[in-house]
Amino acid sequence: MKSHASITAFYLETLLLVVVFVSVLLVLTDVFGRSRAQSANAGDVNCAVTLAQNTAEAFAAAENEDRLREILADAVCDDSLLRFAYDKDLTPDPDGFFVVELTWRSEPQTGGVLDYADITVRRADSGTVLYTLNTAQFRKGGQ
Amino acid sequence: MKSHASYTGLYTIAVAALFLAGFLMLVILGARSYQAAAAGESANMQQRALLSYLTTTLKGYDTAGAVQISEDASLGTVISIADGTSGYALRLYVSDGNLVEDYAAKDAALDPAMASVIAPTNTFSAEISEDGLLSVTTDAGTALFTARSEGGGR
Numbered sequence: 001m002k003s004h005a006s007i008t009a010f011y012l013e014t015l016l017l018v019v020v021f022v023s024v025l026l027v028l029t030d031v032f033g034r035s036r037a038q039s040a041n042a043g044d045v046n047c048a049v050t051l052a053q054n055t056a057e058a059f060a061a062a063e064n065e066d067r068l069r070e071i072l073a074d075a076v077c078d079d080s081l082l083r084f085a086y087d088k089d090l091t092p093d094p095d096g097f098f099v100v101e102l103t104w105r106s107e108p109q110t111g112g113v114l115d116y117a118d119i120t121v122r123r124a125d126s127g128t129v130l131y132t133l134n135t136a137q138f139r140k141g142g143q
Numbered sequence: 144m145k146s147h148a149s150y151t152g153l154y155t156i157a158v159a160a161l162f163l164a165g166f167l168m169l170v171i172l173g174a175r176s177y178q179a180a181a182a183g184e185s186a187n188m189q190q191r192a193l194l195s196y197l198t199t200t201l202k203g204y205d206t207a208g209a210v211q212i213s214e215d216a217s218l219g220t221v222i223s224i225a226d227g228t229s230g231y232a233l234r235l236y237v238s239d240g241n242l243v244e245d246y247a248a249k250d251a252a253l254d255p256a257m258a259s260v261i262a263p264t265n266t267f268s269a270e271i272s273e274d275g276l277l278s279v280t281t282d283a284g285t286a287l288f289t290a291r292s293e294g295g296g297r
Contacts, residue, residue, distance in 0.1 A: 014158050017158070021161075021162060021165060025165050032173060032176040040183065042184070043187055049191075050190065053198070057198075060291075071274065
């Protein structure tokens with residue numbers, strides 16, 4: 001009787017141990033999975049920052065929206081909007097992984113025009129915003 | 144009794160084996176996860192280092208007519224960024240698979256042995272558009288730069 005009880009207790013204890021161990025395993029597996037996902041996201045954000053900076057520089061060089069489209073002609077993915085697409089290795093690709101959207105606003109100022117650009121970089125598949133950048137460029141003489 | 148003891152023994156071994164398998168799986172998963180994270184961090188740093196260095200250097204020397212692009216017979220594309228009116232310039236080019244820079248007189252011959260290594264890259268090309276937009280392409284991607292000073296590049 002006593003022996004039977006002690007064996008049962010042993011089985012119960014080891015079962016409990018297994019349950020605790022499996023729980024720890026599941027939690028850690030989830031942590032490792034999340035860290036991989038975050039690492040991949042960090043890479044995408046890194047690319048998004050570079051694309052946003054490049055687009056801001058192209059905006060500074062372009063006198064108007066049409067000229068910006070000409071400068072970034074290889075990446076244009078929408079003729080009616082200022083939308084440009086790039087692949088994961090930052091090469092222009094109309095069906096690429098990243099989409100860069102630029103909203104151009106102009107405000108007349110004394111001696112010229114102040115152009116504002118709101119740049120947003122998204123994932124093409126999910127539309128998730130990866131990075132945003134606001135910049136401005138003063139152009140003399142209203143050009 | 145004897146069979147009971149053997150069942151208990153087998154059960155104990157099975158639990159121990161389960162723990163061992165789980166522990167090994169955890170170690171392998173953790174190591175792979177860390178390896179992937181470290182590789183990603185290294186690649187990101189490489190890209191940022193190279194492209195950010197180029198744009199920061201160009202912005203630091205943003206004066207009229209400062210940037211010149213030329214071709215060297217053995218070293219390929221050379222970007223020369225004049226240091227004001229001093230007669231000296233910062234020269235960027237690729238040597239032995241690395242982007243290097245040296246600071247010397249504008250017309251001095253290139254000397255890769257005396258240059259400082261910036262980052263590894265085999266690709267290095269540059270062009271300036273009619274709008275003054277400088278485009279520099281490396282293994283890490285392309286960096287665009289517009290000189291804010293008038294006539295900043297040619």
